[in-house]
Amino acid sequence: MKKNTQRNKETPIHDLRSAIEFLQTLPNEIVSTDVEVDPNAELSGIYRYVGAGGTCERPTRKGPAMMFNNVKGYPDVRVVTGILSTRERTGHLLGCAPEKLGFLLKDSVQNPIPPVTIERGQAACQEVIHLASSPEFDIRTLLPAPTNTEEDAGPYFTMGLCYASDPETGESDVTIHRLCVQSRDELTMWLTPGRHIDAFRQKAEAAGKPLPISISIGVDPAINIAACFEPPTTPLGYDELNVAGALRGYPVELVNCISINERAIAHSEIVIEGELLPNVRIREDQNTDTGKAMPEFPGYTGDAKEALPVIKIKAVTHRKNPILQTTLGPSGEHVNMAGIPTEASILDMVERAMPGRLLNVYAHTAGGGKLLAVLQFKKASATDEGRQRQAALLAFSAFPELKHVILVDEDVDLFDSDDVLWAMQTRYQGDVSTVMIPGVRCHPLDPSQTPEFSPFLPQVGTSCKVIFDCTVPFHLKHHFERSKFKKVDVTRFLPDFK
Structure with missing residues (x-):
């Protein structure tokens, strides 16, 4: 990446206001209201439904950012939330897939x-x-x-x-x-x-x-x-x-x-x-x-x-x-702010240890971007068997607050929870595919990480970290090939298909 010392005049985003203006040019990425809103619980209560996502109480959903133009008691201040609450919107704002x-x-x-x-x-x-x-x-x-x-x-x-x-x-x-x-x-x-x-x-x-x-x-x-x-x-x-x-x-x-x-x-x-x-x-x-x-x-x-x-x-x-x-504490916005740097940290550490094997990482929404990571690992030869678990150990080192790692093969979409859970159901056996690492420092905000929950935890903020190895043993890969469908150009039939 080139180290510029002058502002790139073609970069549309340089502050919050330019980010909001940019989102207004995209469909369904930001909404606003002029109806008076109370900042005491009501504002967050509204956005919980509109677009908070993440680990918020259901019902919630991934949706647009929201601007409140009329805040009760504060005529000169607007409030915005959810700017980074979806991964897709974060990609738009950073110019990246x-x-x-x-x-x-x-x-x-x-x-x-x-x-x-x-x-x-x-x-x-x-x-x-x-x-x-x-x-x-x-x-x-x-x-x-x-x-x-x-x-x-x-x-x-x-x-x-x-x-x-x-x-x-x-x-x-x-x-x-x-x-x-x-x-x-x-x-x-x-x-x-x-x-x-x-x-x-x-x-x-x-x-x-x-x-x-x-x-x-x-x-x-x-x-x-x-x-x-x-x-x-x-x-x-x-x-x-x-x-x-x-x-x-x-x-x-x-x-x-x-x-x-x-x-x-x-x-x-x-x-x-x-x-x-x-x-x-x-x-x-x-x-x-x-x-x-x-x-x-x-x-x-x-x-x-x-x-x-x-x-x-x-x-x-x-x-x-x-x-x-x-921001809402349990929202998807926290997931992206915390989780994407987590992914970068894991990618960097594993790539230095075993180049070309770790294809991608997803700090999953269910863990708030901190507690759960899905690692997509490619075994190129029989000697790579076991290295996927080494990658998981490196992930724990790269981000100490990580609690669980799910390992999947290169044919699994790590961003699709259905696909990840499919891999767990068909490529995982609890007695041979689980690695437990007890008594390790993790994150004090996980309410299960207490001696009251588990007598094996010495103090609040320690956890049993677990690797769920949902990858196919290399010597069995030919038995686990997914059904292959014909590749076609869908736009011939649906021109507006994306």
Whole structure:
């Protein structure tokens, strides 16, 4: 991939607004409403039916993104959700066939384009400025942070790109975290173990200092996708904005914040500037006492945390008439943001170990893009038997939060769940085709990963990882050939067939 240093003028998408304009040129990819909507549970409740998909409570479906033009109590702010909620739409936004997205991201990691910093006067995100020191400041009345359900701990910013830097090395990282509004100028931040920003926070806290952090909301979809890479693919000190730059072919533009010593994404719709305070913790549901946090990617509402770090807000800046971007935790949008980088990480690691054998990877919707991966593996000779299971082991190493791997042959469409389950029914025997790896660290949001569920799990967040080998033993391949139909040109009979 060529490393451009200038913006590609032919690239139609460079921020959220241009992404929305692009989707409006495509059929059935975005809808809007002017009917007043309440951000408290109603907005998410509507989109659950319209296009959330993913692991959301049924009925739901894969559908268009949705713009809410009339948000109750916020006349100057629109809200959009579902921009990345289908793989096909994500492909449109990144200019890539849906089945090749993992390869696109893998190549982008290998051809990084670092971000650049522009002058404040050139940054769209600073057209309007609100200082938290003003007595009138209240983020609760300024921005319509939605609640996903009526039992949420509070309003959440779910699509905030959190950007902070190592206080010792200056290296920066960007990622998305659960941010709950707690007061006029405070947010809580939940950081799952191993996140780079948490490592930065711990260093600052050990020195008794706050960690400056910016939260950019409403950005180019390429940035949302790139921010979801995790180690070991992007190790500590690797700024994932490098990947976003490679995806677009030009650097992401940053701007210096106005109230803290940090940078933010210059074309954001909204930026929240603040500091992670040292040695300060707040109960996540202190304002509601629901005991619940918000719906998460496995399809369940997570428990509210007893003691979370606090971001003290210093300022909010935004574009004129900003668009607040949000997502439903269990929606297909989370699947694509988390899952496609997972696919890229697995493809990269396995390809380096055994070139040409792993044909593709799908981080399946049912696992929220994290817990389940389908690997399409080609055995070229008898000596490849067993290497498919080695590929699965490498997948667990490439993405530690992965729980289950299903292995299929090259004649199985890994993106078609019916075809994958067909392979499991006809090419799998539980006693010889299952590999279990007990007691391995996984993801704390899977409610089955607890000692209460299984006495063999030592603590929350550990799991028995499983490989389901649904590939045909090489020496039996000729017994498992699918029925071969005649190849024809369907357009002779149906000219509009696609």
